[in-house]
Amino acid sequence: MTDTTHGGPHPSRRTFLAGAATAGLGIAGLLTAPPASAAALPRLPGEISRRSNLSTGTGTRYDAVEVDIEGDRAWLTVPRGLDLDEPVALAWFYHGSGSDHGALLNGFGYEARQLVDRGTVSICQDAGGNGYAGPYAMAAQAAGWRYVSSLADVGANFLRATSGGGALAAEVLGAGLIPDIVGLYFVNALWDVRRSWDTGGRVELSSAYGGSTAAVDRTNPARHPASAWAGDRIRIVHTTGTDLVTPPQHHGIAFYERARQQGADVSIRTHGLGHTTPSFVGHEVPLYFKRWFLAWQAERA
Structure with a gap:
């Protein structure tokens, strides 16, 4: 099967930082846990603050680091024990x-900690x-991708x-703004801006686009035809009740109907909690x- 993921060429392997002495795990972290203990993560470029040697519920150690990325702030969670000069999985x-x-x-903490247990690095920007x-x-x-791809060899991206x-x-x-996107998990989310x-x-819309409908239309995901989602993997979660922020018929359901036409694995699950994220x-x-990841990896074999 041909590779149907979006994006440009895979970034070259890069050394994370001098002195990053960690055991190899790499992208296999999606399948196995990182070592129980390992060296501290070296200081990152633009680092603002850090919570060191944290532990998940299963005892996996990790560091949470806040950084400035060209004026935009972000938190990253990085499992201890990763060799970031080997291909790693990154969750956005x-x-x-x-x-x-x-x-x-x-709000994303429980999910991020579970990904730590699987050796995955996570990032959340203010963007x-x-x-x-x-x-x-x-x-x-764009700045976020430049940042993480300069620090690590990102072999797979999850959204x-x-x-x-x-x-x-x-x-x-x-x-296709970043390469090697494996899938998107989309909860009570906005699609047709x-x-x-x-x-x-919401009032923030106007300021985000400078009051310009032309700006909205230039980057509105709903403008893309079905072919834009060819080969993609998407899980859409929406309410069967009332959601005044992202009404499902205009967002989750509409996105599903468009993407499933050519997507590789596009599914939907409902809940009755309105705009609240369900525990599942x-x-x-x-x-x-x-x-x-396993399906994506098989395609590329």
Whole structure:
């Protein structure tokens, strides 16, 4: 089977930082846990703060580091024991409107810790959510990719979005803005930004796009035809009740109907909690990432 993932050439292998003495694990971390203990992560470029030697519920050690990436802040969780000069798996978390990059340690924390147990690095930037897929968010996303790909050999990218962060995550996938995207897990999330604009969406929309409908249309994920999602793996979660922020018929369901036409693995699951994230998401995310990775890896064999 041919490789149907989006994106450009795989980045060259890079040394993470001098003195990063860690045991090899690499991209196999999606299948096996990293060592129980390992050397501390060296100081990162742009580092602002750090929570060192944290532990997941199963005892996997990791570091959480806050960094400045060309003016946009981000948190990263990095399992101890990874050799970041070998291909690693990277999960991108896109928070909702009104939140910030701290969501990686809070609302997304349970998912991120489970990914730590599987040897996966996670990142959450301020870029999404309030920025949607506007000019600032797009620039911050590009800067984020430059940053992580200069530090590590990123062999596979996973996307996890909620609420307003869905606009940026879906655009990253649909437009192929980073290479080797394995899949997107999309919860109560925004897909058709122009629809939200036209129906009086959240006030942050106007500032995110400079009050310009042309700017909205340039990066609205809903503009992409079915062929843009060819070969993609997407899990869409939406409510069967009322969601005034991202009404499913205009976002989750509409995205599903478009993407499933040519997607490799596009599925949907519902809940009755409105715009609240259901608890099953925390359990599904690592399972879907592993499932998608195995399928993606088989395609490339």
